[in-house]
Amino acid sequence: MPSEIDFSGGARGKFYRPDAQLRLPIHLEADVQARLAAIASAKDMDLSALVNDLLKKDLELIEMGR
Template sequence: MKAEYDFSNGERGKFYHPDVVFSFPIYLEPDVNDFINQLAHENGVEVQILVNEWLRANMKLIESFRRAN
């Protein structure tokens, strides 16, 4: 690293986008990661699609229990 950096020609906010949505990374335990990758491979789908389908199914299940109570 340099001792000093010259930002005199810098442009404030050049990379700022107010409407950007940040997606948080999710870190899985190795056994869960292996299981999901294998299942996605067996079904010929991407891991992202498989996980989203599982989560949506669980969301529906949770909502049905909420409505029942």
């Protein structure tokens, strides 16, 4: 990289999107991911769909306990 970079032609906010939604990367422990992947495979469904279904059910249980 050059020691000095000319930013004089830059535009502030050029890539800013006020309606953009941040999608967090979620990292699972290796053993948890392996078990979930096996379950998803057995049910012939996508791993992401299985995890979302499980989390939705957990959220419902949490809300019921309040």
